[in-house]
Amino acid sequence: MRSLSGRTVDLLIIGGGIIGAGIARDAALRGLSVALVEQEDFASGTTSRPTRLIHGGLRYLELFDFALVRSDMREREILLRIAPHLVFPLPFLLPLYRPSLWYQAKLRIGMQLYDILSLDKSLPKRRWLGREETLAAEPALDPDGLQGAWRFYDAQVPLVERLVIENVVDAATHGALVLNHARANSYLRDGDRVGGAVVLDRMAGVELALRGRLTVNATGPWLDRTIAPLRSGAKPLLRLTKGIHLVTPRATQQAHVLFARRDDRLFFVVPWLDASIVGTTDTDFDGDPAAAAATEEDVRYLREEARRAFPNAPFDEIFFTWAGVRALVREEGVSEGEVSRKHALYDHQRRDGVAGVVSVVGGKITAYRAIAEEVTDLAARKLGRDQRASTAEAMLPGADGSRARAIAALAAGDPSLATPLCPHHHGVAAEIVHAVRHEWALTIGDALLRRTALGLAPCQGLDCVDAVAELMGRLLGWDAERRAREIAAYCREVEPMRRFSVK
Numbered sequence: 001m002r003s004l005s006g007r008t009v010d011l012l013i014i015g016g017g018i019i020g021a022g023i024a025r026d027a028a029l030r031g032l033s034v035a036l037v038e039q040e041d042f043a044s045g046t047t048s049r050p051t052r053l054i055h056g057g058l059r060y061l062e063l064f065d066f067a068l069v070r071s072d073m074r075e076r077e078i079l080l081r082i083a084p085h086l087v088f089p090l091p092f093l094l095p096l097y098r099p100s101l102w103y104q105a106k107l108r109i110g111m112q113l114y115d116i117l118s119l120d121k122s123l124p125k126r127r128w129l130g131r132e133e134t135l136a137a138e139p140a141l142d143p144d145g146l147q148g149a150w151r152f153y154d155a156q157v158p159l160v161e162r163l164v165i166e167n168v169v170d171a172a173t174h175g176a177l178v179l180n181h182a183r184a185n186s187y188l189r190d191g192d193r194v195g196g197a198v199v200l201d202r203m204a205g206v207e208l209a210l211r212g213r214l215t216v217n218a219t220g221p222w223l224d225r226t227i228a229p230l231r232s233g234a235k236p237l238l239r240l241t242k243g244i245h246l247v248t249p250r251a252t253q254q255a256h257v258l259f260a261r262r263d264d265r266l267f268f269v270v271p272w273l274d275a276s277i278v279g280t281t282d283t284d285f286d287g288d289p290a291a292a293a294a295t296e297e298d299v300r301y302l303r304e305e306a307r308r309a310f311p312n313a314p315f316d317e318i319f320f321t322w323a324g325v326r327a328l329v330r331e332e333g334v335s336e337g338e339v340s341r342k343h344a345l346y347d348h349q350r351r352d353g354v355a356g357v358v359s360v361v362g363g364k365i366t367a368y369r370a371i372a373e374e375v376t377d378l379a380a381r382k383l384g385r386d387q388r389a390s391t392a393e394a395m396l397p398g399a400d401g402s403r404a405r406a407i408a409a410l411a412a413g414d415p416s417l418a419t420p421l422c423p424h425h426h427g428v429a430a431e432i433v434h435a436v437r438h439e440w441a442l443t444i445g446d447a448l449l450r451r452t453a454l455g456l457a458p459c460q461g462l463d464c465v466d467a468v469a470e471l472m473g474r475l476l477g478w479d480a481e482r483r484a485r486e487i488a489a490y491c492r493e494v495e496p497m498r499r500f501s502v503k
């Protein structure tokens with residue numbers, strides 16, 4: 001933090017979700033000097049609450065947004081290539097029940113288009129499976145009225161949190177200064193120009209002025225709040241909608257695209273780690289994004305619809321839920337589901353007469369690399385630099401197995417670190433040590449939820465939280481009182497996720 005004080009970086013990025021992290025990496029790889037600040041932890045916002053798909057999105061075909069689907073499919077291919085350790089092909093089934101001729105034709109065209117828009121892909125093409133073949137692939141499906149299913153391929157990023165961390169790690173390796181638990185509280189102003197931000201390091205309780213030639217606001221659903229001081233009284237830029245997911249025992253063998261009987265909305269049931277994800281919902285939201293949580297109505301809706309498709313699957317048992325807030329570009333007069341998922345880039349000089357700051361919002365995780373490239377292109381132009389992006393080719397860190405080697409080396413040096421911490425998860429103590437030493441894990445939540453997958457097991461690490469606090473405390477100098485506070489903070493952090501957990 002101190003090293004930042006008094007320096008002026010080319011780019012000060014506010015917000016460490018996938019978009020801010022992607023911009024930090026792209027800009028650092030181009031040789032720009034970069035600072036990235038995140039008020040909580042990297043990936044703690046909307047980015048850690050998605051369906052975890054890297055997809056073109058069948059749904060967007062219905063909105064005739066072919067250009068968006070095409071560009072997301074291209075990005076899917078790039079991510080499969082540059083992050084083979086984090087992004088994996090995922091076969092889907094789209095089952096059909098007593099479909100009308102019109103519906104069959106519509107889906108056939110949709111499937112054809114999905115393939116045409118990704119002609120250059122490495123994934124297999126669509127295929128129609130008859131009734132028997134479908135039931136053999138997915139015995140849990142309700143057989144009543146089943147005609148067959150379309151099989152098609154998309155991709156999954158099971159640990160999207162790690163996708164963010166690897167972007168941040170690479171940015172830091174290329175010189176970026178990165179700070180989590182550091183909130184931008186106000187802008188540094190010089191008349192009609194923003195020259196950076198006043199940032200509170202929440203761990204140290206210290207405020208610092210961070211100067212940037214250009215400030216990028218990448219605060220996702222917080223944008224209207226964080227940009228308000230620069231555009232007082234102006235109309236909101238965003239429409240926020242909430243989406244929740246249920247995490248249940250493994251319910252199906254395949255990933256499924258389904259249509260809710262109640263409102264015909266598309267939703268997914270997807271195998272994830274050792275569990276299943278059911279989601280999502282889409283309801284207008286006007287609270288603080290940090291407080292978003294599943295409600296009884298959300299849970300009932302998903303549970304009922306999932307049960308209709310898989311009558312005997314274990315949807316009664318919920319391990320936990322998560323709720324995320326979409327930051328959609330505001331369009332008047334359309335329903336939640338019809339608002340475009342495309343991102344927007346706001347140049348506040350043009351829009352609000354304030355120079356030195358741009359905002360980026362919306363778009364999917366799938367598109368993050370391309371969005372980051374577009375933002376960094378704009379930044380480079382404004383800064384008079386002409387380096388081009390290399391992120392479509394440069395592999396993300398860890399793709400070569402280096403993370404596994406680093407953990408193994410730690411465990412070889414101290415065999416006590418090779419022991420699993422939790423009776424329900426294979427994660428070992430060395431992963432926590434690595435997260436603290438090399439990946440800015442400063443709280444138990446950082447380590448369990450966003451560096452390792454321990455907090456994503458059904459118990460969410462609550463059975464080993466004392467051991468984790470002990471281990472982190474040794475590395476970070478926590479006394480007994482601080483350890484107790486950190487444990488309490490972790491319990492508070494996961495509480496909204498556990499309101500529907502079956503004990």
Ligand SMILES: Cc1cc2nc3c(=O)[nH]c(=O)nc-3n(C[C@H](O)[C@H](O)[C@H](O)COP(=O)(O)OP(=O)(O)OC[C@H]3O[C@@H](n4cnc5c(N)ncnc54)[C@H](O)[C@@H]3O)c2cc1C
Nearest residue numbers: 015017019039045046047050051053184220243364365366
């Ligand atoms: C229910 C749901 C399902 C989704 N499913 C998918 C999917 O399957 N595939 C897909 O591609 N996309 C999906 N998305 C979309 C995707 O999750 C988002 O588009 C993406 O995560 C947005 O990233 P972001 O970095 O803009 O926002 P965020 O991840 O919210 O990051 C913004 C960050 O800014 C920080 N911040 C706010 N204020 C400040 C401040 N003052 N100072 C410092 N930091 C600050 C926040 O703490 C936060 O971490 C889904 C979204 C939702 C809601």
